[in-house]
Amino acid sequence: MLAVCTAVTLLLSPAGPAGADDPGGNEPLPGYTNGTPPLAPLMVDGQPTRVVQGMYRHAAYYLEVPPKWNGELVLWAHGMQGDGKVLKAEAPVGGLRKQFIEEGYAWAASSFPTTGYNVGPAVTSSRDLAEYAATELLGHRPKRTYITGGSMGGHVVARSLEEYPGYYGGALSLCGQVADRRLYDYFLDANLAAQALSGVDAYPAGDDYQTDALPLIEKRLGLTDLKPGENPTTVAGRQYQEMFTELTGGPRPGADAALGIYVQAMLGSGLATSAGHQTQNLTTRYKPTTPVDINPIVERVAPDSWDERNSMELNDMPRVLGKPGVPVMSMHTIDDLLVPLSMQQTYTKRVAAHGQSDLLVNRGIRSAMHCDFSDAELSKAWKDLTSWVERREARGKKVARPAGDDILNRKRVAALTFGCRFTDPEAPATPTSESRKLFPACPKERTHGGG
The missing domain is CATH 3.40.50.1820 (Alpha/Beta hydrolase fold, catalytic domain)
Structure with a gap:
């Protein structure tokens, strides 16, 4: 880990x-x-x-x-x-x-x-x-x-x-x-989907994110101390697991089992640093939509500058x-x-x-x-x-x-x-x-x- x-x-x-x-x-x-x-x-x-x-x-x-x-x-x-x-x-x-x-x-x-x-x-x-x-x-x-x-x-x-x-x-x-930049969009997607399914609004991350918001997200999604090969312990968490699989390439062997390797690191690190990049989730259609369709309620984020995001410059x-x-x-x-x-x-x-x-x-x-x-x-x-x-x-x-x-x-x-x-x-x-x-x-x- x-x-x-x-x-x-x-x-x-x-x-x-x-x-x-x-x-x-x-x-x-x-x-x-x-x-x-x-x-x-x-x-x-x-x-x-x-x-x-x-x-x-x-x-x-x-x-x-x-x-x-x-x-x-x-x-x-x-x-x-x-x-x-x-x-x-x-x-x-x-x-x-x-x-x-x-x-x-x-x-x-x-x-x-x-x-x-x-x-x-x-x-x-x-x-x-x-x-x-x-x-x-x-x-x-x-x-x-x-x-x-x-x-x-x-x-x-x-x-x-x-x-x-x-x-x-x-x-x-x-x-x-x-x-x-689609990689950073994915980090944003993973974090905002977790917030929407857990009912915790923590974007952009504040100073209390690690101590208050993150533990509550993990608890409500049944992700606390999740080990490789284990499944989330809540209904919302199992939907998040399916959503994570869709975001990362669709159903495939081992994808569900891999969640426990990455989820704490992704939720713990990705959110706090996504805000400074030209990321967006305006075009993301989150799946599955049952038992909860988060698409109408998930926070939507636009890039700071579409021109910079789409620039062909040889930048970072x-x-x-x-x-x-x-x-x-x-x-x-x-x-x-x-x-x-x-x-x-x-x-x-x-x-x-x-x-x-x-x-x-x-x-x-x-x-x-x-x-x-x-x-x-x-x-x-x-x-x-x-x-x-x-x-x-x-x-x-x-x-x-x-x-x-x-x-x-x-x-x-x-x-x-x-x-x-x-x-x-x-x-x-x-x-x-x-x-x-x-x-x-x-x-x-x-x-x-x-x-």
Whole structure:
């Protein structure tokens, strides 16, 4: 539960300064320090990789090149690190770093010049690092550059593809926050729905929210000390559980059970910080409407500025239109309620609206934790992405996409086997992967990569 609370706090943290004032600077911006630790080289066939790290345009970076470089580069965009003032570049997650190197790819990762949820500077910083690597660090320009990232890094990935069309050859998004301000709308929805069903008016949150309002909301909804796998103990709470499931992607395996992992953190952290953002719930239709239809009574909130909300500026939370232009492999844990499946559904609809559905593959993983992927799941997604990109280049743009999950098909998402196809049945047990026990076992023929 501590990890979820921390993650919610990080996602809701205010953004840092807008960006770099000296594009050639090799020092952090005022108030920031570089806390990136040394990165030891990996060994490949008895030879060490070449690791370079330093500062470029006020951001710390890593670059790692294998002994036998295949001429291609992978950019990694890290997730939310909080709103402290220490810059930290991060290596790719799980087994991806090792896989990139062993397959011959060089990779690079920027700390970004600022912290907080500040995607605009991260988009620019990633592109700047790619160019710096291409012109100064690698010896020659890569023949292809991929961009990858997780959580907030998924937002960086999605906007980067639109900000620099054609620059990246393909993208891997992991647990990506790819629906821009819709995520904060969701936090607002979750809190205002709880207030409407409990009869507690606490928006915007006052100083007594944590001590008075929140405990009363939880009591009336039967959510007090709710554990993973448990159901709320009141009628209003059970309706809220169904409503939460609808807000996060619709009925699906494990969704009800996941409520106990997230609800206290969501209600305890989300409301107090939503007010300062360009959030809105004017367009939300809350379901189910029985036994209580809250739509006529729920408090409605408009953004402070529709112009700012809809701006195409490269700001702290820039818009994502859904125009990737290149192949995107996106993997999401299906019952992550911090960055829920509904964000990926929103992005998928936007991509379809721009006629680019042939460029997006979604894969669901049966876990309730944010960014909980095994090395095998990551490996397969990466291999399938690169094979897809290479086949398109060799044979033309009409090659078949890799297999994926139809996350917009409500019936398929609700099926008991949803997420089985790409979930690793032998994922090692870790504290993060404990939530996988909330799911019934998948039929063997429908597990990881099958079918």
